[in-house]
Amino acid sequence: MRFVGCVLVALLAAAAACGPRETRPSTPEGVRGPGSNISEAAPVDAPTARIDQQATLAAIQKAMNELDEAAQGCWAVAATERFDIEGELDAQIEIAPGRATATIIRDTARNKRLATCLVDLLGAYPWAPPLHGQAIQLPFKFRAPDGQNVIERPLVAWNGQGKVSVAVLLDENNSGNGAASMIELALQAGGSTGMRLAERAELWYFLGAATMNGRAVAAGDMVYVPAQTARDVVAASADVHAMIVMTPGGREGSARAGALPTREVGATKPAGGPIFLPASAAKRHMPVAIFAEPATTKSKLLAASIITLPANTTVAEHVHERETELLYMLAGAGTVTIAGIKQEVTATSVIQIPPNTKHTFTATADVCAVQLYTPAGPEQRFKAKP
Incomplete structure (x- = not known):
C-alpha cells in the first residue's frame, strides 16, 4: 500500500482529487488576475467573462486531475524513508507563461522530501494559458497507511562514505515490518567494506563479481x-552492487546516513565464516532455484531462492502463517495484490509481505526475482511439485 490518501483541492474549484469528484462551483473564487478579479466582469462583457471563467475552470480541473497522480509520486518518494507521513500542505503558485513559482505556505506533514517534491512538481507543471498571469492556491492532504508493501528502488536515496554507498530499500521505518531489513550496497572498483562483524544473520545476493x-x-x-x-x-x-537482507530487521538509521550497519573488527576475526551458495549449486524445483534453506545454511532464520515466472502466470492467493516474504525484482513486471490492495510492480520494485496476509501475484511479463522468507519454511512447498 504505497499511497493511501490524497485530497487535492483548488480554492476556486473546491474539488477532491482522490475519490469522487465534487460538483464544480459556478464562480472562480480564489483565482486572482493582475489588476482585476475575473469573477467581477462588467455586465457588458458577461458572455466573454463566462467563456473565460469556463476556460479557467477547465484548466484548473485538468491540472488537478493530472497533479493527483504526480502528487502520489511525491508521497512515494518521501515514503522510501518512512511510511507514516500524513498531513496537509497548502501551495501558492504564481503562474507565468513558460514557468511557475510554487511556495508551501502551510505544512502539517513536516516532511522535507515531500514538500520539496511538490514545489518542484508545481513549478515544472505546464499550466494552461487561461491561468497565465494568475495566482492560485492548492491544498494537498495525505493520509498514512498502516504499512507499505511495494517500493521502487530508483526513488530510494543513496548515501555513502568513500567508495562505499548504501541504499535502505526496506526497514521498519518504511514498511512497518521489523522482521527483516533489505539494503543495497554499492562498492566502487578498488573499494572494500573492511572486515566487519555481522551482528545479525545476513543473506547476500551479488549483482556483480x-x-x-x-x-x-x-x-x-x-x-x-x-x-x-x-x-x-x-x-x-x-x-559491484549487492542486495543484503538482515534478520531480524529494525530501523536502519546508520545505513540511511551512509554507514554500514556493522562494526569493524580489524585483522582479527571470530571463528567460523560465511557459507557460499553459488548459483551452480542451487537446487531447482520449478519455478524456483533454492540457494539458502536449513539444509544448506544449518539455520532456520531465512531461506532464499530465485523465482522465475512466465508472462501471464498467476500465483493463487495464499497466506504464510508465520513468515515474512521479501522479493527483489530482477526482471519483468506484474501485479501483486496484498490484503486486497492491487499494485503494479516492475523490474526495479522491492516487495514485503507480512505474516498471515493474503496475497497473490500475476506476471504481465516474464519475471525473475530474488525471493526470501524469514523464517525459512514456505520454500519447501516447491519441492512437492512434480
Whole structure:
C-alpha cells in the first residue's frame, strides 16, 4: 500500500482529487488576475467573462486531475524513508507563461522530501494559458497507511562514505515490518567494506563479481553470513552492487546516513565464516532455484531462492502463517495484490509481505526475482511439485 490518501483541492474549484469528484462551483473564487478579479466582469462583457471563467475552470480541473497522480509520486518518494507521513500542505503558485513559482505556505506533514517534491512538481507543471498571469492556491492532504508493501528502488536515496554507498530499500521505518531489513550496497572498483562483524544473520545476493573473505563470488551467487561472523567484501576491478537482507530487521538509521550497519573488527576475526551458495549449486524445483534453506545454511532464520515466472502466470492467493516474504525484482513486471490492495510492480520494485496476509501475484511479463522468507519454511512447498 504505497499511497493511501490524497485530497487535492483548488480554492476556486473546491474539488477532491482522490475519490469522487465534487460538483464544480459556478464562480472562480480564489483565482486572482493582475489588476482585476475575473469573477467581477462588467455586465457588458458577461458572455466573454463566462467563456473565460469556463476556460479557467477547465484548466484548473485538468491540472488537478493530472497533479493527483504526480502528487502520489511525491508521497512515494518521501515514503522510501518512512511510511507514516500524513498531513496537509497548502501551495501558492504564481503562474507565468513558460514557468511557475510554487511556495508551501502551510505544512502539517513536516516532511522535507515531500514538500520539496511538490514545489518542484508545481513549478515544472505546464499550466494552461487561461491561468497565465494568475495566482492560485492548492491544498494537498495525505493520509498514512498502516504499512507499505511495494517500493521502487530508483526513488530510494543513496548515501555513502568513500567508495562505499548504501541504499535502505526496506526497514521498519518504511514498511512497518521489523522482521527483516533489505539494503543495497554499492562498492566502487578498488573499494572494500573492511572486515566487519555481522551482528545479525545476513543473506547476500551479488549483482556483480567480487570477493568475500578472499573467495571469489560471481554475479548471481548468494552468501549466507551467520550472526557473529566476520566478512570483508572487495570490488577488485569493477564496481559491484549487492542486495543484503538482515534478520531480524529494525530501523536502519546508520545505513540511511551512509554507514554500514556493522562494526569493524580489524585483522582479527571470530571463528567460523560465511557459507557460499553459488548459483551452480542451487537446487531447482520449478519455478524456483533454492540457494539458502536449513539444509544448506544449518539455520532456520531465512531461506532464499530465485523465482522465475512466465508472462501471464498467476500465483493463487495464499497466506504464510508465520513468515515474512521479501522479493527483489530482477526482471519483468506484474501485479501483486496484498490484503486486497492491487499494485503494479516492475523490474526495479522491492516487495514485503507480512505474516498471515493474503496475497497473490500475476506476471504481465516474464519475471525473475530474488525471493526470501524469514523464517525459512514456505520454500519447501516447491519441492512437492512434480
